[in-house]
Amino acid sequence: MMCTPKRQTSKSRRGNRSGSLRAIALVIVLLVSGIIACKRPAVHSVGRPLIGTLVTLTVLAESHEKAIIASEAAFSEIARIEALMSPVIGGSDIARINKSASGASVIISPETFALISQSKEIWRETGGAFDITFASMSGLWNFSRVPFVPPGPALLNSMKHLVNMANVELDGKKKTVSLKKPGMKTGLGAIAKGYAIRRAMEVLRRYGIENAMVDAGGDLQVIGSKNGEVWMAGLIHPRTKRIIIGIKMRDGEAVATSGDYERYAMYRGVRYHHIIDPSTGEPARHFASVSVIGRDPVEADAFATAIFVMGMEKARELLARRSGLSAILIDADMKVWASRRLAEDLVVLGDVEITWF
Ligand code: FAD
Ligand code: MG
Helix, strand or coil: CCCCCCCCCCCCCCHHHHHHHHHHHHHHHHHHHHHHHCCCCCEEEEEEEEEEEEEEEEEEEEEEHHHHHHHHHHCCCHHHHHHHCCCCCCCCCCHCCCCHCCCCCCEEHHHHHHHHHHHHHHHEEEECCCCCCHHHHHHCCCCCCCCCCCCCHHHHHHHHHCCCCCHHHCCCCCCCCEEECCCCCCCCCCCCHHHHHHHHHHHHCCCCCEEEEEECCCCCCCCCCCCCEEEEEEEEECCCCCEEEEEEEEECCCEEEEEECEEEEEEEEEEEECCCCCCCCEECCCEEEEEEEEECHHHHHHHHHHHHHHHHHHHHHHHHHCCCEEEEEEEECCEEEHHHHHHHCEEEEECCCEEEE
C-alpha cells in the first residue's frame, strides 16, 4: 500500500526568513505526521485458558485499544461456545444429552445441533472412523490416573456396542437429539475446537480486524498477513517435540493437528492416547501425528482426527476426493508424508525427509 503525507497549504504568502523557517518546520511536522500515519499496525498477542487449552489471539491493529476490544469479544465468543458444548460444564448441551435417559429427546441449541449433524455426515463419509459416540468409552481411558492401566479386552468388548453414531437420532425441525442405547454418550472434542476457532475469527473480522491468527492449542486459522509477511505455523515432531516443518499459511487457511503425544499414558512400554478407533475401542495405531490444512477450521479439526483413525490408504482416498484439504502425516515409524499440493508451502526446518503423495 502506498502511503504519502496529505498535502496541506499555508495561508502565509510572505517570503521573509521567519516565514521560510515556519514553512520548513511545517514541512517537517507534516513529514513526521505522515510517517506516523504510515506506521505499520502493531502486533498484539494475548492468551487465555479456554476449552481445555490455551487460546492465543494475535491481531494487527492500529491501536492497542482496538486490538483489546476485538480480542475480548472473540474470547467471549469462545467462552459462549464452551458453555454450550463442553463435556464437563453441567447444563451444556452435551452434558444434558449425556445425562438423558436412552430414547429421550433433548432439545439443544441450533448451533450444537448443526455441529452434531455435521459430525454425523463426517461419520458417514469416513466409514465410521469419526464418531462422536466414542465418548461412551472415554471413561475407560483416564490417562491422568496413576498408575495408568489400560482396560482389558472383556471390558472393551462389553462397551464397544455403545459407540455407533447410527444410534444417535436427530430431529432437524425440533432440534432434538436422542441416544438410542442406555449408557451412550457423545463428545465434540474432535470438532468443537475448530468451531470455536471459526467463530472467534468471524468476531475479529466483525470488529474490523483484517490480519490475525486464532490459535487454540496449536490448531489455528489466519487471515491476511503479518505486516506483509506470510503467517507461519510450526509442525512439532511427535517425539522430540521440536518444530520440524514450517507451514506457510495463506489468507483464510486453517490447520489442525491430531497427535498421540499430548494426552497419553505409557503402560509396559506401549503408548495409549486419546484418539479412539471406534471399531476396537482402543487408541488408533496408524499415525503419530496428522495435520490437515484447509479453509474451514471445523473440517480441518474433524478430518485430522478421522484420518488419524482411518490409516494411510483410506486417508489418501479421502484426500484425493476432497481437493480443498491437504495433509501432513507422520506414521508410526516417524516417516513424514505430505500432500503434493503443499509442496510450495512447507519449509523443512529439521532433519526431515518428506514423501509426497
Ligand atoms: P483432536 O485430535 O482434535 O481430538 C481428539 C479428541 O477427539 C479426543 O480427546 C476425544 O475427545 C475425541 N475423539 C477421540 N476419538 C474420536 C473419534 N474416533 N471420533 C470423534 N472424536 C474422537 N479438556 C479439559 O481437559 N478440560 C476442559 O475443561 C475441556 N473443555 C472443553 C470444552 C470444549 C467445548 C471442547 C471442544 C473441548 C474441551 N476439552 C477440555 C477438551 C480438550 O481441549 C481436548 O484436548 C480437545 O478438544 C481435543 O483436541 P486435540 O486437538 O487435543 O485432539
Ligand atoms: Mg482436532
